[in-house]
Amino acid sequence: MNSLTERSPVSVWNFPKLEKCPEILKPAISRRLALLIIGDCSVVYSGRASSTLDWGERLVLVKSDGSVVVHRREGYEPVNWQPPGCIFDTSIQPDGLLRIRAIRPSSRESLDIRFRGVFLIVELNLIDRGGFLLYASxxxxxxxxxxxxxxxxxxxxxxxxxxxxxxxxxxxxxxxxxxxxxxxxxxxxxxxxxxxxxxxxxxxxxxxxxxxxxxxxxxxxxxxxxxxxxxxxxxxxxxxxxxxxxxxxxxxxxxxxxxxxxxxxxxxx
Amino acid sequence: MNSLTERSPVSVWNFPKLEKCPEILKPAISRRLALLIIGDCSVVYSGRASSTLDWGERLVLVKSDGSVVVHRREGYEPVNWQPPGCIFDTSIQPDGLLRIRAIRPSSRESLDIRFRGVFLIVELNLIDRGGFLLYASxxxxxxxxxxxxxxxxxxxxxxxxxxxxxxxxxxxxxxxxxxxxxxxxxxxxxxxxxxxxxxxxxxxxxxxxxxxxxxxxxxxxxxxxxxxxxxxxxxxxxxxxxxxxxxxxxxxxxxxxxxxxxxxxxxxx
DNA sequence: CGTGCCAGGTGCCTT
DNA sequence: AAGGCACTTGGCACG
CATH class of the missing domain: 3.40.1350.10 (Trna Endonuclease; Chain: A, domain 1)
Known part of the structure; x- marks a missing residue:
């Protein structure tokens, strides 16, 4: 297979330096790939309601449709999220922290994730055409x-x-x-x-x-x-x-x- | 820091052979760690309703509280899931596929995930004591x-x-x-x-x-x-x-x- | 866009 | 266990 046509379903970065992260995240988002970021972060949500989440190690999943979920160690539901339609902004703040902002213009809601440490970044290029069928509804x-x-x-x-x-x-x-x-x-x-x-x-x-x-x-x-x-x-x-x-x-x-x-x-x- | 007391928040396996996966997954589950599996899978759910999901590349997150979410390329919501309280069974089937079964005894529901390829496994040992506060409810x-x-x-x-x-x-x-x-x-x-x-x-x-x-x-x-x-x-x-x-x-x-x-x-x- | 309603809803609480 | 209800509910279909 030619390397030009070859697809890597996952690309992994192990313990990337914070200041390197925007270089990884920005192209992935503009290429409409999904991203997985595992690290030590805090979250502020503001919109219909507001919420704050103090520092802790979590998993953040950003999808190509502009949806975000933040998962803690436990619980089926994400602690913070953003439904599809977000615009993203990733940057290194003056204090050196990585900041990912997901803004949903339609409902004027924002999710602000700050990382003080990143353990893992996975870029996901998933192919999924499998049909889903639900019965007995x-x-x-x-x-x-x-x-x-x-x-x-x-x-x-x-x-x-x-x-x-x-x-x-x-x-x-x-x-x-x-x-x-x-x-x-x-x-x-x-x-x-x-x-x-x-x-x-x-x-x-x-x-x-x-x-x-x-x-x-x-x-x-x-x-x-x-x-x-x-x-x-x-x-x-x-x-x-x-x-x-x-x-x-x-x-x-x-x-x-x-x-x-x-x-x-x-x-x- | 002593290696015995050292904690690794993430352990990564890249493209593990299917038959190796149970050796990775089983100890992680019994040690009550969270697991992330990215691969080509199909899913059958049976319980209050039933559903089938054909082959495709997805992300599966298994947490220590016995909850599961299966995420596709898009969508804020998981395509399949299981709320906390599952018992897990991971095995290699006679046909060589990796099977993860998550059964919730309380509601007699089962989730059956079969992998024919695994791109990545991440074992997660997350420390998260950050408080969560929701305002304006x-x-x-x-x-x-x-x-x-x-x-x-x-x-x-x-x-x-x-x-x-x-x-x-x-x-x-x-x-x-x-x-x-x-x-x-x-x-x-x-x-x-x-x-x-x-x-x-x-x-x-x-x-x-x-x-x-x-x-x-x-x-x-x-x-x-x-x-x-x-x-x-x-x-x-x-x-x-x-x-x-x-x-x-x-x-x-x-x-x-x-x-x-x-x-x-x-x-x- | 709002209006109405289902959902494998989930989670939290109380008998 | 079942009942009642909020939820950043989300999602879909329709006027």
Whole structure:
């Protein structure tokens, strides 16, 4: 392989001198590479709120999309961060410290990281085209209900997903076996009071025009006082887990595929 | 410094052979050190939901508290993760791949990371006792209001913070200048409908006993249709930003300190 | 841009 | 454990 075309996924600097760091960091940022800096730093955040973090040894990850995370020794969450869209400024201060400033113009927030010692810098040139798929989300439950309306009840015919309302969304909307409108609110976790109120808003709006409008919450379980609340508001509940939905969806897909292949068989006859 | 007492904050392995990795990772995990693995991997998550991530070059951070984050080239958030409390299993599979399994027994969730190439391993022994302080949170606003009740209105006397109710919480509770109960709900961002309903729940419960009960939302601004909603529910709004609260709190502290020093002066007389 | 809502939300707190 | 709620929530989709 030619050295011109060769790519190094990682380039490592061990205990670089502070004053050398901008020479490493600046080109990497302008080349839109990710950077990992491990060292002794302090952090000041200022924006929607403000925070200070005293000196300590941490890991800082700067990505090409302009996002930053500062990780401490423990904790799944970063202690400080900046979502994508930052502009960076790296410099050596008069006092000799390395300073990395990440400013997000859109929300006028700034993250100020000062290093008094750097143990390691890694320049990352990662190639990652791997697809990511998430299953059993609320989105999947909705898909399943639209594909297999009998999951709700026999005779249900969904007519609309994500019906936009002045007051918000409706997950699924349709007609029951008697032709009465049925508004469905899906939750993939236990139903909270809040979700019931949400549904109640839509339903009461529609009942002004038609008192026969039904409202139903679909979820794996009910939260604390929600059963009584549902009764009071004349709303219904149907237990359904994300897993059941996923299984029903897969089953439906298989039968649809087999029906499709049958049709092909028939047409080829 | 003696080599026995010397600490190396970072130990680096460059392009380790896959089969060597468990020898590096296992002792580090049992010594409760953090680990950084950069390489070509695929990830399967299974738990509350499930997900798959195809092959690609990523950064994996494993911490001593049993948390894991998998970061791609872009994005502030990890593509896969595991909150603290994981048990780890690292091994070379029959097919020669390196496998790191992070299982969280408490929620029966598992993260399965397979590497077909490792560019870099960094063992991290970070010392970090730096304090972290966050300012201008909703908590600070509450503190400010309790310290300077006139921020709400003249004559307000708070009697309770975080009053526990069957229906939830009350941020601040007190009596206005006329002795009428005043329930205060604090928001540090724009008020949403949801927050108004939350307050309405508390207030309507209390108005059953005393129709003079007042409810007030404190926030920097009002969301879309919340003004009308507040009027309908006979609730009040007082504009107050986290910044204003913080300034009032700091001012109050200064005057309190100066009053204190005066007292000391007086007592020493 | 704000408005609304989901998220494998997480974390913190209290019964 | 479950309930309630804030969070620099972030993210997406839409008017």
């Amino acid at each position: 609320e989105e999947d439950m909705k898909r399943a209900i639209v594909a297999c309306p009998s999951l709700i009840e026999d005779g249900f015919r969904p007519t609309m997903e994500e019906k936009r309302q002045p007051s918000g969304f409706i997950d699924v909307f349709g007609l029951d076996r008697n032709g009465n409108p049925l508004i469905v609110e899906i939750k993939k976790g236990p139903v909270r009071r809040e979700a019931v109120f949400q549904l109640a808003r839509y339903v009461s709006k529609m009942r002004e025009g038609n008192p026969e409008v039904r409202g139903m919450v679909i979820a794996p379980s009910l939260g604390k006082g929600t059963m009584k609340l549902l009764e009071t508001l004349k709303l219904e509940f149907r237990q359904l887990s994300p897993k059941t939905c996923l299984e029903a969806l897969q089953k439906e897909r298989r039968t649809r595929e087999s029906a499709l292949s049958h049709r092909f068989d028939a047409s080829s006859d | 909703e908590e600070d606003m509450k503190r400010a209001i309790v310290a300077c009740p006139s921020l709400i209105e003249d004559g307000f006397r708070p009697t309770m913070e975080e009053k526990r109710q069957p229906s939830g919480f009350i941020d601040v509770f007190g009596l206005d200048r006329n002795g009428n109960p005043l329930i205060v709900e604090i928001k540090k961002g724009p008020v949403r409908r949801e927050a108004v309903f939350q307050l309405a729940r508390y207030v309507s419960k209390m108005r059953e006993g005393n129709p003079e009960v007042r409810g007030m939302v404190i926030a920097p601004s009002l969301g879309k249709g919340t003004m009308k909603l507040l009027e309908t529910l006979k609730l009040e709004f007082r504009q107050l930003s986290p910044k204003t609260c913080l300034e009032a709190l700091q001012k109050e502290r200064r005057t309190r300190e100066s009053a204190l020093s005066h007292r000391f002066d007086a007592s020493s007389d």
